[in-house]
Amino acid sequence: MISRFDRFRATSGVLALATMLAAAPAAAQSNLPPPTAAGNQSTTADPTGEIVVTGSRIRRDPLAQDAPITFVDQQDIARTGLNSITDVLQRLPSSGGGLNGKFNNSGNFGNPPDGGGVGAGAAEIDLRYLGSKRTLVLVDGLRFVNGASASGVPGSVDLNAIPESMIERVEVLQGGASAIYGSDAIAGVVNIITKSRQKGLIASAQVGEYQQGDGTSQNYQISWGNGGNGPTQIVIGGNYVKQGSISSGDRDISLFPEPGATSCLAGGCSSGTPLGRFIVLGQNLTLRGPVIGRRPVYNPANPTDPASDFKAFTTADRFNFAPYNLIQIPLERYGAFANLKQEFGPDLNFSAKLLWNRRNSANQAAPLPLFVGPDAGNGNLLDRISISATNPYNPFGVTLQSGVTLGGVANGTTPNYSFIGRRLIENGPRRYEQRVDTTYGTATLDGKFAAFNHDWFWDVNGLYGRNKARQTVHGNVNAANLAQALGPIGACTGACVPFNIFGGVGSITQQMLDFVAFTQRDRSRQSLWGASANLTGGLFELPGGPLSLAVGAEYRKYRGRFDPDATVAAGLGSDIPALPTRGSYDVKEAYAELSAPLLKGVPFADLLELGGAVRFSDYSTSGSTTTFKGDVNWKPVRDLRFRANYAEGFRAPTIGELFGTPSRFDQELTDPCSGTPTGSTLANCRAQGVPAGYVQNNPQISVITGGNQGLKPETSKSWGVGGVYSPSWLARTSLEVNYYNVKVKGAIQAIDANTTLQQCVIGNDPVACALITRTASGQIANIQGLLQNIAGLKTDGLDVNFTYRSAPGPLGSFGVTLNNNFLFKYRVSVPALGGSTTIKREGTEQGSPDQAFPKWKGIGILDWNLKGFGASLTGRYIRHVTESQNGNRLGDRFYTDAQLRWEPEAFGQQFGFAFGVNNLFDKDPPGCISCGLNNYDPTTYDIPGRYFYLRATVKMF
Structure with missing residues (x-):
């Protein structure tokens, strides 16, 4: 073998x-609609066969698309062997990735600066590399509730909340559509069309596993429909999906923090080691080995004394945290759905949809690196702890003074230690377990009537969605209890057990852990309810067909909140700090869309159609805005179609971006004051209180940021041109080429912490320096920055798609599809020292947060x-x-x-x-x-290893 x-x-x-x-063919994507294409809003029967296609509210022939749309149906999904619709969509060349089951970050790197949380266990879709927040997700043309992962208030839909068994197909509009759908549709729209008709039972079972014997998956789908021929049409179903974990230690690429490394000498390992790192009494020390059952020996007169249990700390002493992580997280999803349609007559229908879904997922990180002391950079009580000389395990013979009380008030002592780091191996890995419940329902009354000698279709919709998440975190430490256990022995009473931070591996007993450790319980939830009404039909005849109009209005109300554990909210956690966040807003909108077929069936104009749309949106938090859209759809001959479009877009700030409370994320930064600065940099460092001989302790710096209620909506302008060749002499064949160009202004983000650091240290900018807090020894405690409308994005590229499906023949039927995205340009403009700078992303890997920008996919x-x-x-x-x-x-x-x-x-x-x-x-x-x-970059590349799967399907009609 x-x-x-x-x-x-x-x-x-x-x-x-x-x-x-x-x-x-189909498994990737197709620019031809599947034969089963059905309407995605108004369900009233239309004898012309015209439907509502994503990107327009006006009914049209699905083959006469005036915008680039990709279709992914059930057969396409089945051909991939994947267990998540997100994984299928993230394979599209136009997709930039997004969260998926390969992300193991649960906050051990900190929380993102936008208040949205890390989204642990969630799955999102990002089009054009513009971020999942700029891709609108709809279900049957209506908005879906945003996700919640108990770490913040996300601004994106978690696709794990939608049972795959209810999906008929997915329509992906790869262009701006804010004038049609409102906020968030800057990069495009993902519209999930659910099963409205089905005859009999369809069930499938799939199992899979990687060749290494891990990552085992189970996928069970079932749905049943009553046939859909009578006045009452019902489709119900459910699914169960279970995905096993893959340890980072079981793949060569992730054995150490640096790819291909065989030891910590290559870099990237942590200073928080099981033996401890002690920057005390002017020395940088670590233990030679575990000290269990006695107090370690330290010779202050000769720190290198071989008889001492301590030695100088070196790179070789750092801790390899990599094997404790996961390269694929364990995840379990199960849910059910019901679709109902009741026809009250040929011109009046009622339909309703209900789904419930539960996600259980987990993430894992290395045991907690417990950092205490003035240079620890926690921003809480841990930085102020003094370790008493009476602590029975303190080998230094003196109280290790922080210089302040636990309340942060100077106590008249001189700090004689700056940092102690101890990896709590005895407490096991940090484990983050999420349980997320999603409930979503819609109700629609629709019908049609005749006016102006044309059919007019109307629908009135109501929706409600709720996403509720709980996260349980194992492995955190209560800072107040730790301070008591490290303090004077006389104050360690009751349940208190003196804590041994000095003894190395195995010196922390279960009794010590029982007092200082706690189980962290976080909560978050989001809800959405709304109502909308739409009307579309023909006004009068033009040479190319009816002048069609669509108008509508919409109201939505968003609520979100994040409630961290009470101990964490009180600032007493030893992992990532967090504070409660809550907020709400509502939006009122109205739109109009027009389609004017000017010519049809004449020389050089088999069809010439103009279209346009306008939408007015009024947000209770960020004010009002109006967006426009225009397009041209021209077929000079029957087989060839050209189209062009221009669209304005916007994205309103999310609850997390508006109301997010201060949080921390850990960014790798190099302090210009560290080592041997020269010239003006040296002078600036000294003026800012950095002492001579200063060396940065850790590459990870705490960056503090939070929401900003003064944020305005992002705005965008996009345009595209393209053509489709569908030869009449070769049925079910098409070649499609589309150019796109997108510009985003006022993009929401914080000023990069490295920019702030450079402006302060090198530029001596007092505004930037005011955002940086240093300790007495010069170490950076934190860098602050609020979210602002400060960035600009520009991207353009080319999509080239080819589809061919043959008729059945003696050798069978063949299907060929080739889809490509060529990224010409992706530029990010951000503030920089002395003004602004433009970052070139095309052909690069951004890294942390991971995102590749390949020029060709x-x-x-x-x-x-x-x-x-x-x-x-x-x-x-x-x-x-x-x-x-x-x-x-x-x-x-x-x-x-x-x-x-x-x-x-x-x-x-x-x-x-x-x-x-x-x-x-x-x-x-x-x-x-x-x-x-x-x-490696999990937004772009596969998990190492072959993945085998086997599936069985049964259909009972």
Whole structure:
């Protein structure tokens, strides 16, 4: 077997090229709508077959798309073998990634600066690399409630909250649509169309596992419908998905903090070690080994004395935290849904939708690095602890003074220690467990009537959604109890047990942990309720068809809150601090859309159509705005279509961005004052109180930021041109080319902490220096910054898509789809020293937060079906990128997936079986030095290892 796989690897480059040239139907995406396409808002029957397609409120032929739309249906999803609709969508070349099951961050790096939380266990979609907050997610044309992961108030939809069994297809509009749908649709729209009709029962079961024997998954889907032919149409269903964990220690790429490293000498390891790091009495020390059952020995006259238990701290003593992390998180989802439609007559219908979903997920980090002392940088009681000489484990013979009381008031003593770090191995890894419940329901009354000699369609909608999350964190420490346990022995009474921070591995007993440790319990929730009304129909005839109008109004109310554990909120946690956040806002909107087919069926104008839309939005928090949209749809001949569009967009600030309370995230920064600064930099450092000989303790600096109720909406302008060639002589074939250009102004973010640091130390800017807090020894305690409308984004590129589906023949039917995104430019403008600077992102890896910007991404699939048998071969290509911080090159990657299917004709194709392998040639992701965890970018690349899966399906009509 090994030799066979070696031969496979040797020929993988040839197969990769062949797959890209002759690849792929539905499994990736298609610019042709599936045959089962149905309306996504008004459900009243339309004898012309025209429906509402994502990107417009006006009914039209789904083949006459006036905007670039990608369709992903149930068959496409099944061909991937993936267990999440998010993972399927993140394969689209136009997708920039987003949160998924490969993200293990639960706040151990800190909370993002926007109050949105880390989104642990959530799954999001990001189009055009503009961020998930700038991609609008709809369900049947209506808004869905934003996610909650008990770490903040996110501004994006968690797609894990939507049961896959209810999905009929997904329509992805790859362009701005704020004039049609309102806020958030700057990058595009993802519209999830649910099953409204189904005959009989459809059930499937899939199991999968990586070749290493981990990451085991189970996926069970079931749905039933009464046929949908009578006046009452019902579809109900449910799903259960379970995903096993993968330890970072079980993949070579993530064994150490630096890719390919075999020890901590390569860098990246932590100063919080099990043996401890002690910067005391002017010395930087660590233990030579564990000291259990006695007090360690320290010789103040000779710190290098071999008889001493202490020695000088070096890089080799740092702690490798990497193997404790997860490269895939454990996750369990189960939910149910019901879709109901009742026809009261040919012109009046009622429909309702209800779903409930639960997500249980978990993340893991290395045992808590407990940092105490004036230079610890926690920003709370831990920085003010003095360790009493009467503590029975204190080997230094004197009280280690912080210089202040626990309340932060100077106590007249001189600090004689600055930092103690001790990794609490005895308390086990930090474990973050989330339980997220989502409830969502809609009700629609729709109908039609005749006016102006045309049919007019109307609908009135109501919706309510709630996302409620709880997170339980194991491994935190109560700072007040720790202060008592390290303080005078006479004050350690009652349940208090003196704490041994000095003795190394195994010296902290269970009794000590029982007093200082606590289980952290955080909560968050978001809710959305709203109402909308829409009306669309024809006014009068133009040479190319009816002048069509759509008008509507909408009201929405958003509420969100985050309640951290009471101990954490009181500032007594030893991990990431947090404070309660809560807020709400409402929005009132009205829109109008017009479609004018000027010509049809004349020379050089088989169709010429103009369209436009305008939307007025009034937010209770950020004021009002008006956006416009215009487009041209021209078919000079029957087989060729050209289109162009211009759109204004906006994104209103979210609850977390507006009302987020101060939080902390840990950013790797280099202090210019550290080491041997020279010239004006040296002078500025001394003027700012940095003493001679100062050396930065840790590369991670606490950055404090929070919400800003003065934020205004982001605004955008986008335009695109493209063409579609659909030859009449070759049915079900199309070649589509689309150019896009997007500019965002007033993008919401905080001034980068490194910019603030440079402006202060190098530019001696008093405003910047006021945002930096240093300790008496010169260490940076924190850097502050509020969210502001300060950034600008510019991006443009080209999408090239080809689709072909043959008719059945003696050799079966074939499908070929090839989808590509070519990123020409992605620029970010931000404040910098002396003004502003523009960062070039195309062809680079951003790193922490992880995001690659490859200049070319492509996916292709070759699909074949014959008499119940089927096969698919998928190729996924990602062009190389270079890390912005260090010039490290992340090479090209080409992943190959294969699937075999069988639906026995003897059973009327009521039973189906599929076997597949993803990452057939076992391609590892490229090693990334600047990425946050596991040394690769999880937004872009696959988990190392082949993934095998087997699925069985039954259909009962």
